[in-house]
Amino acid sequence: MSEISGNAVKPPVLTVSANPALDLSVAVDRLTPGALHRAESVELTAAGKGVNMARVLSALGHPVCVTGFLGSDNDSPFIDAFAEMGVEDAFVRLPGATRINTKLSEADGRVSDINAPGLSVDADAWQRLIATIEARLTTPALRPAAVMIGGSQPPGVGASALAELITRIKANGVPVWVDTSGEALKAAVKAGADAVKPNLEELAEWADRDIATDADVQRAALELYAAGVGDVLISAGADGVTWLGPHGLWQSLPPAVRVANTVCAGDTLFAAMLHGVLCEAPVEQALRFATALSAEAVRHTGVGRADASDFSDLLSDTRVRRLNDVEARGVLA
Ligand SMILES: Nc1ncnc2c1ncn2[C@@H]1O[C@H](COP(=O)(O)OP(=O)(O)O)[C@@H](O)[C@H]1O
Numbered sequence: 001m002s003e004i005s006g007n008a009v010k011p012p013v014l015t016v017s018a019n020p021a022l023d024l025s026v027a028v029d030r031l032t033p034g035a036l037h038r039a040e041s042v043e044l045t046a047a048g049k050g051v052n053m054a055r056v057l058s059a060l061g062h063p064v065c066v067t068g069f070l071g072s073d074n075d076s077p078f079i080d081a082f083a084e085m086g087v088e089d090a091f092v093r094l095p096g097a098t099r100i101n102t103k104l105s106e107a108d109g110r111v112s113d114i115n116a117p118g119l120s121v122d123a124d125a126w127q128r129l130i131a132t133i134e135a136r137l138t139t140p141a142l143r144p145a146a147v148m149i150g151g152s153q154p155p156g157v158g159a160s161a162l163a164e165l166i167t168r169i170k171a172n173g174v175p176v177w178v179d180t181s182g183e184a185l186k187a188a189v190k191a192g193a194d195a196v197k198p199n200l201e202e203l204a205e206w207a208d209r210d211i212a213t214d215a216d217v218q219r220a221a222l223e224l225y226a227a228g229v230g231d232v233l234i235s236a237g238a239d240g241v242t243w244l245g246p247h248g249l250w251q252s253l254p255p256a257v258r259v260a261n262t263v264c265a266g267d268t269l270f271a272a273m274l275h276g277v278l279c280e281a282p283v284e285q286a287l288r289f290a291t292a293l294s295a296e297a298v299r300h301t302g303v304g305r306a307d308a309s310d311f312s313d314l315l316s317d318t319r320v321r322r323l324n325d326v327e328a329r330g331v332l333a
């Protein structure tokens with residue numbers, strides 16, 4: 001099957017980017033610290049994890065509302081992007097400018113990220129965001145099927161504020177999927193996030209130990225599951241995805257692709273997994289689709305596109321397997 005599709009009428013998905021960014025993607029042949037570089041291309045794109053996930057979900061046919069904080073001094077690229085994506089803009093505006101994150105990609109596919117801290121958010125602004133989200137949770141016509149929270153916390157807002165937000169959303173009976181790192185990931189897990197998607201580095205930070213082997217990944221995934229996360233997704237770049245949930249322990253391996261820019265692959269994977277879950281796709285199909293779409297994303301700047309002419313080849317070249325009882329017992333015992 002080349003695509004996952006759901007019911008004709010879907011409730012919206014709400015994505016939250018408390019610290020979005022304009023991504024400045026600069027392609028150079030090879031990066032040499034201290035040297036002058038002539039860029040091969042430069043692109044400025046409205047981004048941040050919640051915005052990227054909205055882009056994926058909207059392209060897959062979900063009504064999407066985006067919220068978080070935007071600086072009013074430079075919100076026009078976001079306004080244009082939201083119009084192009086066809087998503088509803090419920091971002092709280094703050095005085096000042098949204099951060100610019102620099103993504104330096106080299107011809108061999110290596111990317112160096114320089115992420116800025118972002119706009120400071122005070123308690124009053126944070127309460128405005130909470131009120132915006134609460135209004136959506138409690139208005140039947142706006143009530144989301146799920147909330148996706150993505151990215152770092154902005155300066156001024158600690159991990160405990162994120163935990164409080166997750167608790168409020170869950171109290172309204174709406175699932176919360178969270179893609180973040182560091183203290184925010186720890187707080188999100190404790191607050192009961194329904195799904196998380198650390199990459200290997202983020203997983204090692206959460207587990208506070210090295211993660212080197214498949215068994216290390218699966219053990220840490222089990223710990224996240226035991227901590228109450230319903231769907232644990234671990235992404236490992238070209239080595240694929242481990243998914244542990246009520247359906248068991250699954251692994252996928254993306255097809256080999258020519259890597260141009262890996263930024264947005266994680267956001268693509270996470271949003272596409274939510275798509276599969278919301279469409280009640282069979283587990284194997286959901287994981288295959290999300291893995292293939294994330295592999296598609298690394299071939300260019302930006303999120304994965306299911307309308308790529310060879311997407312059905314990427315799907316069929318993605319390997320998905322359920323770990324058999326013996327393998328799983330080794331880790332889960
Ligand atoms: N070099 C690659 N080749 C094929 N697929 C990739 C590659 N890098 C990433 N992906 C796909 O994108 C997913 C997310 O990438 P990853 O780098 O793990 O996440 P993040 O962007 O959050 O760090 C991977 O699990 C994989 O499916």
Ligand SMILES: O=P(O)(O)OC[C@H]1O[C@](O)(COP(=O)(O)O)[C@@H](O)[C@@H]1O
Pocket residue numbers: 019021022023047048049050052101115150151152153262263264265266267268
């Ligand atoms: O909020 P953080 O952790 O600084 O991350 C923000 C960055 O992550 C991105 O959303 C990309 O994330 P992924 O590569 O994990 O998909 C960028 O668009 C953005 O610049």
